[in-house]
Amino acid sequence: xxxxxxxxxxxxxxxxxxxxxxxxxxxxxxxxxxxxxxxxxxxxxxxxxxxxxxxxxxxxxxxxxxxxxxxxxxxxxxxxxxxxxxxxxxxxxxxxxxxxxxxxxxxxxxxxxxxxxxxxxxxxxxxxxxxxxxxxxxxxxxxxxxxxxxxxxxxxxxxxxxxxxxxxxxxxxxxxxxxxxxxxxxxxxxxxxxxxxxxxxxxxxxxxxxxxxxxxxxxxxxxxxxxxxxxxxxxxxxxxxxxxxxxxxxxxxxxxxxxxxxxxxxxxxxxxxxxxxxxxxxxxxxxxxxxxxxxxxxxxxxxxxxxxxxxxxxxxxxxxxxxxxxxxxxxxxxxxxxxxxxxxxxxxxxxxxxxxxxxxxxxxxxxxxxxxxxxxxxxxxxxxxxxxxxxxxxxxxxxxxxxxxxxxxxxxxxxxxxxxxxxxxxxxxxxxxxxxxxxxxxxxxxxxxxxxxxxxxxxxxxxxxxxxxxxxxxxxxxxxxxxxxxxxxxxxxxxxxxxxxxxxxxxxxxxxxxxxxxxxxxxxxxxxxxxxxxxxxxxxxxxxxxxxxxxxxxxxxxxxxxxxxxxxxxxxxxxxxxxxxxxxxxxxxxxxxxxxxxxxxxxxxxxxxxx
Ligand code: GLU
Numbered sequence: 280x281x282x283x284x285x286x287x288x289x290x291x292x293x294x295x296x297x298x299x300x301x302x303x304x305x306x307x308x309x310x311x312x313x314x315x316x317x318x319x320x321x322x323x324x325x326x327x328x329x330x331x332x333x334x335x336x337x338x339x340x341x342x343x344x345x346x347x348x349x350x351x352x353x354x355x356x357x358x359x360x361x362x363x364x365x366x367x368x369x370x371x372x373x374x375x376x377x378x379x380x381x382x383x384x385x386x387x388x389x390x391x392x393x394x395x396x397x398x399x400x401x402x403x404x405x406x407x408x409x410x411x412x413x414x415x416x417x418x419x420x421x422x423x424x425x426x427x428x429x430x431x432x433x434x435x436x437x438x439x440x441x442x443x444x445x446x447x448x449x450x451x452x453x454x455x456x457x458x459x460x461x462x463x464x465x466x467x468x469x470x471x472x473x474x475x476x477x478x479x480x481x482x483x484x485x486x487x488x489x490x491x492x493x494x495x496x497x498x499x500x501x502x503x504x505x506x507x508x509x510x511x512x513x514x515x516x517x518x519x520x521x522x523x524x525x526x527x528x529x530x531x532x533x534x535x536x537x538x539x540x541x542x543x544x545x546x547x548x549x550x551x552x553x554x555x556x557x558x559x560x561x562x563x564x565x566x567x568x569x570x571x572x573x574x575x576x577x578x579x580x581x582x583x584x585x586x587x588x589x590x591x592x593x594x595x596x597x598x599x600x601x602x603x604x605x606x607x608x609x610x611x612x613x614x615x616x617x618x619x620x621x622x623x624x625x626x627x628x629x630x631x632x633x634x635x636x637x638x639x640x641x642x643x644x645x646x647x648x649x650x651x652x653x654x655x656x657x658x659x660x661x662x663x664x665x666x667x668x669x670x671x672x673x674x675x676x677x678x679x680x681x682x683x684x685x686x687x688x689x690x691x692x693x694x695x696x697x698x699x700x701x702x703x704x705x706x707x708x709x710x711x712x713x714x715x716x717x718x719x720x721x722x723x724x725x726x727x728x729x730x731x732x733x734x735x736x737x738x739x740x741x742x743x744x745x746x747x748x749x750x751x752x753x754x755x756x757x758x759x760x761x762x763x764x765x766x767x768x769x770x771x772x773x774x775x776x777x778x779x780x781x782x783x784x785x786x787x788x789x790x791x792x793x794x795x796x797x798x799x800x801x802x803x804x805x806x807x808x809x810x811x812x813x814x815x816x817x818x819x820x821x822x823x824x825x826x827x828x829x830x831x832x833x834x835x836x837x838x839x840x841x842x843x844x845x846x847x848x849x850x851x852x853x854x855x856x857x858x859x860x861x862x863x864x865x866x867x868x869x870x871x872x873x874x875x876x877x878x879x880x881x882x883x884x885x886x887x888x889x890x
Contacts, residue, residue, distance in 0.1 A: 319723070320860040321474040323881050328819030332874035335889030336360050337705045337866035339375065339795075339879075342466060343367040346457035347706060348888035350449060357706040357714045358386065358446040359454055362439050364704050365718060366458035366515055370508055371466050373741050374475050374723045375700040375795065375864075378518070378526060379535070379730065380743040381434040382718035383584045384442055385564060385777045387788055389711035392582050392779065393445075394564040397438025398770040399431030399745040400557060404548040407753035409746065409765045417751035420696075425481045425727050426545025427538065429744035431771070435718055437523040438559035446712060455519035462512035462738075465505040471884050473502040481727045488729040491738045508738030510731050527554045534732045538742065542728065562642075565591045567656045568783055569598060571812050572607060578783035579812060583776055585652055589639040590717075590776030593801040595656045596631035596664075597624070598808065603665030611814055615825055615841065616806075618848035619671070621834070625854060626668040628802065628829045629678035636692040637680035640762035641770040649684025657683065672852030678832075690762040691755020693772075695831035696747075700725060701775065701795030703866045707788070707875055707889075713868075715777030715791040717800070721745045745771055776804040780811070780869075790818070792867035794880070799835075802828030803863040811869060818867040819878030826861035837861040 329335070336347035346367040347360035355363075361384065369377035376382070384395040401409075410423045423429055443451055468476075476482070476492055476499035483489045483497065491508070493499050500506060517525035525531060532554040539547040566582040581598070583591025601607070601623060609620040616624070634655055638648055648654050660683045667675055680692060701719035706712075720726075720743040731739035748771035753764035763772040774797060780790040790811060794803040803826060810821035825840030834854040836846065838861075846856045866885055868877040877887030 319475055319478050320862040320882065321471040326819055326879050326881050326886070328817055329877045329887040329889065330871070330874065331877065331889030333890055334709045335707050335868050335875045335877045335887055336364065337868055337877045337879055337885060337887040338364045338368065339702045339864050339866065339883050339885040340368060340372045340469060341884065341886045342371050342461060344886050344888050347704070349457060350454060351708055352890065353449060355449040355708070356446050356710055357708040357712040358439070358442045359449045360706045360708065361704055361714055361716050362443060362451070362454040363457055365435060365439060366455055367461060368702055368718070369740055370458055370462050370511060371469060372472065372702055374472060375702040375720065376435070376718035377720055377740050378436050378514070379433050379725065379740045380718065380720035381431070381745055382438060382716055383588055383773070383775050383777055384438060384714055384716040385582060385584060385779050386442060386446060386714045387712065387779055388446060392564045392566070394562040394584050395438050395442050396560040396562050396584070396587070396770070397434035398587055398773060399434055399743055400553070401431055401746055401749070401765055401767055401769050401771070402548040402550060402553045403767045405746070405765050405767045407764045407766065410749070410751035420747065421481070422545070423747050423751065424722050424744045425484070427540060427542040427547025427549065427726065427728065428545050429746045430539045430547050430549050430726050430728065430742045431745045432549060432553045432557045433526070433743060434557060434559055436518060436526050437557055440523045441559045441561070448710070451522065452519040455515050459512050459515050459519065462508040462515065465507040468500045468502055468504045468506050469884055470502040473500065475723055476500065479724055482724050485727050485729050487731045487739055488727065488741070491729060510736040510738040511740055513736055514740065527557055530732055531730070534730050535742065538728050538730050565595070565652060565656070567595045567599065569812070570602070573813070579789070580781040580783040581808070582779045582781065585642065586639050586772070587641040587770040588773040588775050589635045590774055590801060590804065591778070592639060592652060592655055593631045593635050593774070594776050594778065594805045594808065596634060596661060597627045597801070597805045599656060599658065599661040600627035600630060600665045603662045604668055605670050607813060616827065618845045621827060621845070621849060622672055622674070622852050622854070623668065623670065624827070625829045625834050626675060627665070629675070629832065630664050630667065630681070632829065633678040633680045633692070636695070637688055637690060638762060640772050644766055644769050645690070645762045648688065654683040674853035689759060691757060691759035693750040693761045693763050694752060696751065701800070701864070703777070703793040703795060703864060705791040705793065705866045705868045705877070707791065707868055713779060713788050713791050715779055715793050717775035717777045717793045717795070719743070719745070719775065719795065721747060748772055774798045774800045776800050778804055778808065780808070788870065790867060790869040792865065794863045794865040796861070796863050798830055799826070799828045799861060799863070802826070803865055807865055807867055817878065818869040818876050822865040822867060822878045822880050826863055828861070833857055835859060835861065
C-alpha cells in the first residue's frame with residue numbers, strides 16, 4: 280500500500296502496480312449500444328510513472344511526446360509543446376485526433392486561467408433534422424457517422440494558433456518540424472494503430488484512406504510498417520509557413536468541402552465558407568472550490584471547460600455531490616474502490632448526467648440555468664441533490680434533472696447517445712505555464728474521409744464526425760426542444776474534460792489531467808481526481824485504478840478488474856451491472872515537492888517526458 284501514502288504534496292516513489300493480464304484482441308463491447316467505447320481496447324502495458332524537475336509533457340504516443348519534449352528543451356512554452364504534439368498525433372494516432380478535428384485547451388500562465396474552445400461547428404445549412412431518417416426516426420450511429428453528413432468545420436488548428444499568439448515562445452513554423460519530418464521520412468505504425476486498423480471496416484470505403492492505410496491486397500498495415508504521408512507533410516508545411524488559413528482557406532479548404540459534399544451515399548453540407556468563417560473562442564473557465572476534509576484538510580480549486588463541454592460541470596457535480604455523502608470516509612478496498620463507494624459514486628453520477636442531458640449545449644444557442652453555469656456547481660444545490668441518495672442503497676429509481684435557480688428549464692432531456700477517437704495532452708513548462716488539452720475527431724477514424732488535394736502525393740488527413748455529438752432527436756417525447764439539437768453554426772455538446780487543479784489557498788497549480796472515452800471521459804477524469812485528492816495516489820497509480828462509470832442508467836465496471844463480490848454487492852443495491860473493457864487514455868502530471876510526477880494510461884501507448 281505504499282502508494283496510498285503518496286500524496287500530491289509528497290514525493291511519490293515510482294510504482295508499477297498495474298499487473299493485469301493483457302487482452303491482445305480488440306474488444307468492442309456489445310452489452311448496450313450506449314456503453315460501446317469510442318475506441319477499442321489494445322494491449323495493456325504497465326507504466327512506471329515519470330518524475331521530472333522542471334517541465335514535463337504527457338501524450339498518448341511516444342513520438343508525439345518526444346516532439347513536445349523537443350520544444351520544451353528548446354525553451355518552448357507549454358503551448359509550443361502542444362502544437363508539436365498535436366501535429367505529430369495527426370500523423371501517428373490518426374484514429375483519435377488531428378488537424379481535421381477539434382479540441383479544448385485549458386491554459387494557466389502562472390496568473391490567469393484561460394479556456395480555449397476549438398470545437399467544430401455545424402455548417403450554415405445544417406438543420407435539426409440532420410440525423411433523422413425520412414420516417415422521422417433518429418438514424419443509426421454508423422449511418423450518421425460514415426460520410427460527409429457528420430463533418431463539422433475543424434477547429435483545432437485555428438485554436439492552437441490563437442493560443443500560440445498569446446503564449447508561444449518559439450516560432451510557429453518550428454513547431455511543425457517534427458511532424459513534417461516524420462510524415463516525409465516515415466514512422467513505424469504503432470501496435471495500437473495496427474490493432475484498431477485491423478478491426479476497422481468502414482475506412483476502406485474511402486479510396487484515399489484505402490490506399491494509405493492498407494496494402495494493395497486490402498490488408499491493414501501491421502505494427503512496425505514504415506508509413507509515409509507526403510500529402511500531410513505538404514499540408515503541414517503550408518500551415519507552418521502561412522498559418523491556419525492554409526487549412527481553412529484556399530485549396531485545402533476546397534478539398535475538404537469537396538470531400539464532404541462529394542460523398543456518394545451520405546454527403547454533407549460543409550462548405551469552404553463554413554471553414555473560412557470558423558473562429559476559435561476564448562471562454563471563461565469554469566472553476567469550483569473543492570475541500571477535502573480529511574486531515575490535514577486541503578482547499579482545492581478545480582478548473583475545466585465550460586459549455587459546450589459538459590465535462591467540468593459533470594465532473595464537478597459528481598465530486599461536489601459526493602462531498603455531501605459518506606464517500607470520503609471510505610478508503611480503497613484491496614487497492615480498488617469498494618462497493619459502498621461505487622454505489623455513492625454511481626448515484627452522484629446519475630444525478631450529474633441527468634442535469635447534463637437537460638441543460639448542456641452550446642452557450643451561444645442556449646441559456647445557462649438562472650445564475651449561470653456555475654449555479655449547477657453551487658454547494659447548496661449539490662447538497663440538496665445529495666439528499667436524493669440513500670447511502671446504503673437502494674439505488675434511486677430514476678435520476679431526474681434538478682433545478683438550480685428559480686426558473687424551470689423549458690428543454691427536453693437528451694437521450695443517452697454513444698460518443699466516440701480522442702487523445703489527451705498535459706504539459707507543464709519551465710516558465711510556469713501549464714495546460715490540459717483534449718483533442719478529438721470523435722469516433723475512431725472520424726467520418727472515415729481522408730482529405731487529399733489531388734496533387735499526386737499519397738496520404739492526407741482524416742475528417743471528424745463531431746456533429747454526431749448533437750442530439751439526433753431535436754425534440755423530446757413531450758414535443759419540447761432538446762438543448763443540444765443540431766442548429767446552423769452551433770457547436771455540439773462535448774464530454775471532454777481537460778482539468779487543472781490548484782491549491783485554493785496559494786493559487787499554485789497542482790495537477791493537469793484528462794482523457795478520451797466519450798461520455799466516460801467524465802468518469803475517467805472524476806476517478807483520477809478522486810484518487811489524487813482523496814486516496815493519495817500518484818499520477819500513475821491514480822490512472823491505473825480500475826475504471827468504472829454509469830451510462831444510460833447502467834453501472835459499468837472495467838472488465839477483469841473487479842471481483843464478483845463487488846459486482847454482486849452493487850446488484851444487491853439495485854444496480855444493473857455490466858463488465859466491459861473501458862479503454863481510457865488518461866494522462867496526468869502532478870506536482871511533488873521535488874518537481875513533477877507524470878502518469879500515462881497503461882491502456883494506451885502514452886508516455887511522459889521531461890527534465
Ligand atoms: N466526441 C467526444 C466529445 O467531444 C469525445 C469522443 C471520445 O472521447 O472518443 O465528448
